[in-house]
Amino acid sequence: MQRAFIIAGMLTLLFACTKMDEYRDKYMENGSIVYPGKMDSVAAFSGKNRAEIRGLFTSDPKITKYKVFWNSRQDSIEVPVTRTSGVDTAKVIIPDLPEGLMSFEIRTYDAHGNISIPVNTSANVYGDLYQSALINRGIANAEMQDDGSALIKWADAGSDAGTVSMRIKYTDNTGVAHDTLVLSVLTDMTTTLPAFKSGTGISYQTAYLPNATAIDTFYTAFEAFSVKADVTALYLKNTGPFDRATYDGGRWGTLAAPWVTSANVINHSGYGGYASETWLNAGGFLVMESGWSGTANIVNGKISQTTTLPAGNYIFQVACYTEALDPVYIVAAAGSALPDISGLSGALGYGSFPSSKYVSATVSFKFTLEQEEEVTLGFLATMTSGNQYWRVGSVKLIKN
Structure with missing residues (x-):
């Protein structure tokens, strides 16, 4: 009985080996399956409507080319390979890609058409959508310094x-144009532009990488930004301490040019305004x-x-002391004259002195010019409510 079992087992094993041989003969008629070495260290790098595939060939010397597939294998690119005795680098750009996450399949081939197992990788592709969301890095402040430079403080x-x-891009105080590149620092970043031309601004753009390995x-597009500067000496004269044109030998006088004083302000026996x-x-x-002392009231007095x-963009600023009882205005107006108080709403801008008496203050207001134009700056007051006085x-x- 035991001998019968042994014989049966041997017959079964023989039958199984025969079937395996038939399978081998059917599917391996041309010899064993050969897989070329796959690409190693594969990585995909983001670009603008493109990606770059990089990898290494470290072992198989028989590789003659590789292919990169994408778009569900509907698109591909073939790259020939010439192997050396060492490690070789593979690098190829995949162009004309849509924006979004792209997946890639890489296979190597030998001269006999044998194909490696696949290697897969992916990368984000960037384009117009990403570009449209970019804005210039913010500037917290840009201002002239005492040494003649401009200091830019960048937003974090x-x-x-x-x-x-x-x-x-900027112009220095000799008229020479400069084009300067500064590397970004994330926080507490400042940039100094030496010998900056006061009263001008900068034009700047920001460069971005969508990720660290892109x-x-x-x-971004270039954008203009004003550099805050004291331009008093460029556009105004006799700005304080004030020069006089005439003087009574004691206290009163009239202001020297280019100040123009209305007649009703000259109310101290031919003197006033100074x-x-x-x-x-x-x-x-x-x-x-x-x-x-019986000095005449002033209605729509102007200096x-x-x-x-x-x-x-401009700021007109004055240092004043006031004992006024009625409103005193500082004004910027288009043209060659200040308006009356009733026409203040048509001015480019205006501010007012403090309403309390015996107060020293710095008073200012802002105004904007869309184009070069003639502008009148000065003071406007009606003073009819008793003894009043103010000085600048x-x-x-x-x-700005």
Whole structure:
């Protein structure tokens, strides 16, 4: 009985080997299956409507080409390979890709048409959608410095923003144009532009990488930005301490050009608009006074000067002391004259002195010019409510 079992087992094993031989003969008529070595260290890198595939050939010397497939294998590119005795690098650009996540399949081939097992990788592809979302890095402040340079303080950038650099175009104080590239620092970043031409601005763009290994850099459009500067000396004269044209030998006088003083402000026996105020030991002042010692009231009294300003944003600023009872205005108006108080709404801009008496203050307002034009800057007041007086020690014009 035991011998019968042994014989049966041997017959079964023989039958199985016969079937295996038949399978081998059917499917391996041309010999064993050969797989070329696959590409090693494969990576895909993002680009602008393209991607780059990189990898290494480290072993199989028989590889003659490789193919990259994408778009569900509907598209492919073939790259010939010439192997050396060492490690060879594979690198190919896949162009004309749509924006979004793209998957790639890489296979190698030998001269006999044998194909390697696949290697898969993926990368985000960027394009117009990403580009449209980019904005210039923010500027927290840009201002002239005492040494004649311009200091730009950049807004902080997030670590995932992809900000690479900023390119700045500007003109120096000799008229020479500069084109400067500064590498981005995420926080507390400042840039100094030496010998900057006061009253001008910068034009700048920002460069971005969508991720750290991207092969393409994206750029914003150039954008203009004003550099805050004291342009008083460029456009105004006799700005304090104030010079006089005439003087009574004591306290009162009239302001020297280019200031123009309305006749009703000259209410101290032919003098007015200027006072020496010698007890302050600070030079001459621009003033209006009424009521004291029977001095005549002032209605729509004006002290102003006219200049031509280029397009831009401006701040008119004055240092004042007031004992006024009625409103006192500082004004910017288009043209060669200030309006009356009733026409203030048509001015380019205006501000007012503090309403309390015995107050020193710095008063300012902003105005904008869309184009170069003639502008009149100055002071406007009606003073009819009793003894009143105010003085100004200096004026400033700041281009912002």
